[in-house]
Amino acid sequence: xxxxxxxxxxAPHTTPVSRLDEVQAARxxxxxxxxxx
Numbered sequence: 902x903x904x905x906x907x908x909x910x911x912a913p914h915t916t917p918v919s920r921l922d923e924v925q926a927a928r929x930x931x932x933x934x935x936x937x938x
Contacts, residue, residue: 917937
């Protein structure tokens with residue numbers, strides 16, 4: 902993390918959604934489940 906702090910700031914890398922927008926999630930919650938293809 903000392904050599905490449907951007908790598909840590911952009912984590913996680915292997916999930917379908919990288920970073921959640923907390924404000925948008927609070928205002929427009931997605932309450933439907935959809936099967937991923």
